[in-house]
Amino acid sequence: KEVCDIGEKSFVVEHLTEREGRVKDVSLYVRKGEIVGLAGLVGGGKTELCKTLFGDYKKSSGTITLDGKNPSDAVKAGLSLVPEERRKEGVLVAETVTFNVSAACLGKYCHASFVDDRKTAKVAEEYVKSLSIKTPSVRQKVANLSGGNQQKVVVAKWLNADADVYIFDEPTKGVDVGAKQEIFH
Numbered sequence: 001k002e003v004c005d006i007g008e009k010s011f012v013v014e015h016l017t018e019r020e021g022r023v024k025d026v027s028l029y030v031r032k033g034e035i036v037g038l039a040g041l042v043g044g045g046k047t048e049l050c051k052t053l054f055g056d057y058k059k060s061s062g063t064i065t066l067d068g069k070n071p072s073d074a075v076k077a078g079l080s081l082v083p084e085e086r087r088k089e090g091v092l093v094a095e096t097v098t099f100n101v102s103a104a105c106l107g108k109y110c111h112a113s114f115v116d117d118r119k120t121a122k123v124a125e126e127y128v129k130s131l132s133i134k135t136p137s138v139r140q141k142v143a144n145l146s147g148g149n150q151q152k153v154v155v156a157k158w159l160n161a162d163a164d165v166y167i168f169d170e171p172t173k174g175v176d177v178g179a180k181q182e183i184f185h
Contacts, residue, residue: 148179
């Protein structure tokens with residue numbers, strides 16, 4: 001266990017209800033530096049809550065604030081979501097590792113309307129090394145990686161975006177034991 005200073009309330013959810021009734025009257029808060037886990041049975045609404053918090057599902061009532069502001073654009077506001085279904089929602093499997101790692105924050109690699117390919121490749125190589133992503137090259141298509149390495153690419157994408165709040169929905173679903181340990185680390 002790592003010792004961490006816990007700060008003030010940062011991410012606050014009050015009486016959140018999703019438009020189609022998949023989430024009803026949820027309230028919670030997370031302080032800066034804090035990790036909060038939600039557990040429940042399959043079908044209990046964890047995924048629906050994650051998607052509603054991130055904005056994939058629309059809310060009908062309640063409030064979500066991040067540092068006192070309404071995060072209407074989740075990514076710009078500093079929210080990230082590592083979804084349960086990585087191949088459908090987490091990565092672009094037909095694209096390269098480099099593209100996927102930079103996808104959530106492409107703006108920081110652009111000059112005018114051009115992407116700095118060398119810079120994105122360098123950053124991707126750093127994440128491949130630090131997350132132990134097994135790939136022959138950062139130019140490798142994500143579809144050709146194992147499930148655990150695909151999931152690490154999803155994690156790298158959001159770490160690269162430098163979010164304030166990371167929402168993980170079953171981050172180790174369908175990955176081998178070694179990859180699970182690396183993802184948790």
